[in-house]
Amino acid sequence: MLKLKSTTNTSPQSQNPNSLNPICDHPPLYGNQLEDPLYFDIANYLMFDEDFGSNDNISCEKSQGVVDCSNGSFTSPPFANNIKPRRVVNKYKAQDDCRFAFRTKTQLEVMDDGYKWRKYGKKMVKNSPNPRNYFKCSSGGCKVKKRVERDCLDANYVITTYQGTHNHASSAYYCTSSKI
């Protein structure tokens, strides 16, 4: 499960992108924004190519940010009122191929989402000066993939696309500066 915070531009990280958490030596994706200096700033959550349909098993609703693809569906983080979530392509609608993307304001190249990934490709894509990186979940038998690329329109943002459903639990940790 990937937990994301609501869309504001007031995170400590956005004030000081290079700041390091003195207690945690990894990017604390989870936890309380006020406690985690490196809390990510999610700007736009879902960026899909086609109109989002209602006749599949993907559900979206405004709620405090939780993305969970473990059972073939996900509930989106809160998204701006004028942002309509759209599905990527119809061929990915199968439960085992749940696919979604989001855009994150971060200086990090790859966000730590609690799963262990193995990089298997890197490619320059048309109309973008930034490379696209391809990852597979390194857990045995798990076929989930993700793509990570920096937004060609605003290099402050990273676009992450997940494809598939994990067949195992996340190794996610919960970290706050006062507890670890």
Next chain:
DNA sequence: CGAATTTGACCCGCGC
């Protein structure tokens, strides 16, 4: 020395 990453080659789908 094993694991992880890099990177050029290859494959495949799609549009013309």
Next chain:
DNA sequence: GCGCGGGTCAAATTCG
């Protein structure tokens, strides 16, 4: 059928 572009493979290289 051909070329282009995105995605994947796998050998080479780098890293811990």
